[in-house]
Amino acid sequence: MKRKSIRMMALTLGFGLLLSACSGTQTGGSAGEAPAADGKDGKATITWLNILHTPAPPTDTILNKIEEATNTNIEFSWIPDASKEERLNTSLASDSLADIVTLTILDNSSVRNALKAGMFWEVGPYLDEFPNLAAISPEMRTSASIDGKLYGVPMQKQVARNGVVIRKDWLDKLGLEVPKTTDELMQVAKAFTEQDPDGNGVKDTTGFVDRSDLVYGAFKTLSSYFGTPSVWSVSEDGKVTPEFESEGYIKTMDYMKQLYEGGYINQDFAVTAKTDQQQNFSQGKAGIYVGALFDSKNLLNDAKGIQDNMELVLVNDITSTGNESDRAIWSTTNGVGGLLAFPRSEVKDEEELKRVLKFVNDLMSEEVYALMTYGIEGVHYTADEQKAATITDTSLWEQEVQPFAGSRPKEPGYEIHDANPLKAEADRLIQENTEYAVLNPMFSLESPTFSSQGSELQKIITDATYKYILGKITLDDFKAAVSSWRKAGGDQIIAEYEAAYKAVNG
Structure with a gap:
C-alpha cells in the first residue's frame, strides 16, 4: 500500500483500522512494531502517530527528503487536530500506538496518567548522548517533566513571544520617541488619542486597541512590566501564590483603568474579538497593539490599500521602573509545545530507543528544519546569502510543506529565517525574550x-x-x-x- 493511501485512511477510517492497515506498508516495520533494524536499503523504519494541523496530509516530496537526511523510512499515521483528544484517548486505552507519539495535550488526564503509569520511556538519562537533544535547556526539561521525570523529547516552541507593536509613522508625526517605560507608553497612548496622529482633523483614534482576553491580549504582557509572576509564584520555602495576589497584578489593573478612564483604549475592549481588534488596528483606528510580536506582519499586510503609510516598530524591552534589571516577559507554556513520546509497547529496549532518539536528534538539524519549514530551495523557496528565505510558490508550499511545520521538535534558534523584515525582526525579539522570560513554576505539576x-x-x-x-x-x-x-x-x-x-x- 502506498504511503499516500495510508495518510488518507488516517483521516477517514477508525483508529484501530488505521493501525492494522499500516501493517506491511514498508520493509521492516509497521505501526504495531518497534523500529526495525537496518533493512536491505540500510534504513530503519520508524512509525509516527502525529497531529495534522492542515486540511490534508502532505505529499511525499518533503517526506522523501527527510528520510534521506535521517537515513530512515518514516510511516506517518495522521490524526486531525480537531479530533486529537478523542483519538489519543482511544489509542492510549487500547495501547495501539507507534514508535513515536506526538502528545500536545499534556494537561489531558488520560495522557498524564499514561505517562505516570510508565507506558512511555523516560528519556531524561539519554538526551545528553545526542548533540541536539543535549542542547535542550534544564529549564525546558523541567517544564516538560511529569512528577520530575521526562517521558519524551520536549517540542521546543518560543518561550515568550509577546511585546508591543506601535505605529512608528505616528510617533514620528508627533515627535515622540519609542517608549521604554510604562509611563512613556501611557504618554504615547494619550498623544495618539488626543493629538490627531493620522492628520485627518478628526479626533477618531485611540492609543491602545485591545480585546476581551486577559492572557493573550494586553493585560498579561503589561503585567510582566509591573513584575507580576507567570500564573503562579513559589517562595524559597515552597509557598505558592497566585499571580492575582501580587502587587504587580494590582498595578496592571490600575494602569488599564487609567487607559480606560482617559479614553486611551477602545472603550469596548472587554467585549472585542481578536479579529475586530486586528482589523481596527490595520484600519488606522489605534496605534498600539499588545500581543504576539509576529502578528505585526499580518497587521501591516492587512493595512495595505487602507493605511499605506503605516510603519511599525516592535518593542520588547519596556519596564515600569526604567531599570534593565527589571526587564521581564511572561511565558505562555514555558516554551513546551508537547512531547515526542516513545511507547514501551513499540520501542522494546534501549537499543531501539536510542535509534529513535537519534532520529529525533537528526530532525533538529538545520537541514531538516529548513525542509519542514520552507521546503526545497529552488522549488518552494529562495534564500539569499544571509539565509533569508522567501516562499516562491505558496500553493505548492501549502500542499507539500506546511503540514510538516507542526511536527518540528524545535522551532527557534535556526540560521535560516523569513525574508520579510518585520517577521525577521519579530523572530529576533522573540528569541531575545527568552533571556527575560518568567516561567510558570507549576506548569509541569498537577493539582x-x-x-x-x-x-x-x-x-x-x-x-x-x-x-x-x-x-x-x-x-x-x-x-x-x-x-x-x-x-x-x-x-x-x-x-x-x-x-x-x-x-x-x-
Whole structure:
C-alpha cells in the first residue's frame, strides 16, 4: 500500500483500522512494531502517530527528503487536530500506538496518567548522548517533566513571544520617541488619542486597541512590566501564590483603568474579538497593539490599500521602573509545545530507543528544519546569502510543506529565517525574550482540583478584574472576589500545588 493511501485512511477510517492497515506498508516495520533494524536499503523504519494541523496530509516530496537526511523510512499515521483528544484517548486505552507519539495535550488526564503509569520511556538519562537533544535547556526539561521525570523529547516552541507593536509613522508625526517605560507608553497612548496622529482633523483614534482576553491580549504582557509572576509564584520555602495576589497584578489593573478612564483604549475592549481588534488596528483606528510580536506582519499586510503609510516598530524591552534589571516577559507554556513520546509497547529496549532518539536528534538539524519549514530551495523557496528565505510558490508550499511545520521538535534558534523584515525582526525579539522570560513554576505539576475546577474558578477572578478596570467595583471588592476564589477551591489548589512542588523539589 502506498504511503499516500495510508495518510488518507488516517483521516477517514477508525483508529484501530488505521493501525492494522499500516501493517506491511514498508520493509521492516509497521505501526504495531518497534523500529526495525537496518533493512536491505540500510534504513530503519520508524512509525509516527502525529497531529495534522492542515486540511490534508502532505505529499511525499518533503517526506522523501527527510528520510534521506535521517537515513530512515518514516510511516506517518495522521490524526486531525480537531479530533486529537478523542483519538489519543482511544489509542492510549487500547495501547495501539507507534514508535513515536506526538502528545500536545499534556494537561489531558488520560495522557498524564499514561505517562505516570510508565507506558512511555523516560528519556531524561539519554538526551545528553545526542548533540541536539543535549542542547535542550534544564529549564525546558523541567517544564516538560511529569512528577520530575521526562517521558519524551520536549517540542521546543518560543518561550515568550509577546511585546508591543506601535505605529512608528505616528510617533514620528508627533515627535515622540519609542517608549521604554510604562509611563512613556501611557504618554504615547494619550498623544495618539488626543493629538490627531493620522492628520485627518478628526479626533477618531485611540492609543491602545485591545480585546476581551486577559492572557493573550494586553493585560498579561503589561503585567510582566509591573513584575507580576507567570500564573503562579513559589517562595524559597515552597509557598505558592497566585499571580492575582501580587502587587504587580494590582498595578496592571490600575494602569488599564487609567487607559480606560482617559479614553486611551477602545472603550469596548472587554467585549472585542481578536479579529475586530486586528482589523481596527490595520484600519488606522489605534496605534498600539499588545500581543504576539509576529502578528505585526499580518497587521501591516492587512493595512495595505487602507493605511499605506503605516510603519511599525516592535518593542520588547519596556519596564515600569526604567531599570534593565527589571526587564521581564511572561511565558505562555514555558516554551513546551508537547512531547515526542516513545511507547514501551513499540520501542522494546534501549537499543531501539536510542535509534529513535537519534532520529529525533537528526530532525533538529538545520537541514531538516529548513525542509519542514520552507521546503526545497529552488522549488518552494529562495534564500539569499544571509539565509533569508522567501516562499516562491505558496500553493505548492501549502500542499507539500506546511503540514510538516507542526511536527518540528524545535522551532527557534535556526540560521535560516523569513525574508520579510518585520517577521525577521519579530523572530529576533522573540528569541531575545527568552533571556527575560518568567516561567510558570507549576506548569509541569498537577493539582486535581485545578484540573477539575480551575477554569470555573478563574471566572471569578476574570470577572472581578474587568469590573475593577471598568470602575464598577473597588479594590476591596476585588480582594473579596479573591477570598471567594480561595474558599471555593483556591486554597485546595494551592495546597495541592505546594505538595506537588515539595514532592519534586524536596
